[in-house]
Amino acid sequence: MNVDSETDYIAALIELHRGLKRQGPGDDEFSRHLLQELAAYLPVNPRIADLGCGSGAASLLLANDYHSRVLAVDLSAEFIAELSTRAQAAGLADFITPINADMADLNWPNESIDLLWSEGAAYQLGFENALTRWRPLxxxxxxxxxxxxxxFIDDAPPPAQTYWQTAYPTMANELDNxxxxxRAGFHVLITRRLxxxxxxxxxxxxxxxxxxxxxxxxxxxxxLRETEQEMALFAQYSDHYGYTFYVLQAC
Structure with a gap:
């Protein structure tokens, strides 16, 4: 595999993450605590979508906790296949609809979703652009x-700034997000740092x-070397940046 092109780079990332439970940082108990705080905002059987679902860590959790159908969307056919296998093994196949599609171009009816979940995937579209595209759903x-x-701070150490200015130029602080x-049509209910x-x-x-x-x-x-660099940077500077979960209510 040659990683000179963007297509090859994405294929290499898929190969790196193949077979892993998660394709990005997350935690089931952390997610469940968030869901407990949302109980008053959701119906008993919410209509759920998990966008950029990867191999389905969040999809499986949501299906298990709500026993409602989860529309699980990812552009990677490999990860969608892994999700299907995992859903069958967990006895949750009846609650999960795996969809190999572009989360930026979903031809779904407006207002058809009660709970939209997306872990570590909005950056692919840009945070505000993703929210703007998804809000009508x-x-x-x-x-x-x-x-x-x-x-997490405005004046991060130069090594962290340099890395993320290249890796994710539009990365912002929590207030900006x-x-x-x-602006995308949401009220911010809760923010929690993973x-x-x-x-x-x-x-x-x-x-x-x-x-x-x-x-x-x-x-x-x-x-592989880029991933090792990312891990080494996080080991030094995790107090300065990380994943924030934004819990938003559609206005």
Whole structure:
């Protein structure tokens, strides 16, 4: 595999994350605490979408907790196939609809979703652009839970700034992201920062093992080294940035 093109780079990232429970940082108990805080805002059987679902960590949690149908969307056919297998194994296949599609171009009826969930995927469209595109899908008063890379301080150390200016140039602080959400048609109910321990336990440690398995694949070397650089940076500067979960109500 040659990673000279964007298509090859994405394919390398998919290969790196193949077989992992998560394709990004997250934590089931953290998510369940958020859902408990949302009980008053959602119907008993909410209509749910999980956008950029990967292999389905959040989709499985939502289906299990609500016993409602979850529309699980990802552009990667590989991850959608993994989700289907995992849903069958968990006895949740009847509650999950895996959809191999572009989350930026969903031909769904307006106001057809009560709870829109998306972990670590909105950045692919840009946070405000993603919210603007998704807002019409959510009923008035419905909820969106979106995790987004965010600066926790305004003056982050230069190594962190340099890395993320290249990796994610539009990454913003939490206040700016809340303003973006408001412009997109949402009221901000809650913000919660994903603890750094969850990054390591649920994402980076499994990813380290996967990197060791793939180290002999020389064609993947650029992606593997970049991922190792990301982990080393987070080990130093996790107090300065990370994932914030923005819990939003559609106005």
């Amino acid at each position: 959510i009923r008035s008063g419905g909820i969106a839970v979106i995790s987004e890379m965010s600066w 809340m303003a973006r959400a408001k 603890p750094s321990a969850a990054w390591w336990a649920n994402y980076y440690e499994p990813l380290k093992i996967r990197i060791q398995q793939l180290n002999s694949e020389s064609s993947l070397a650029p992606v």
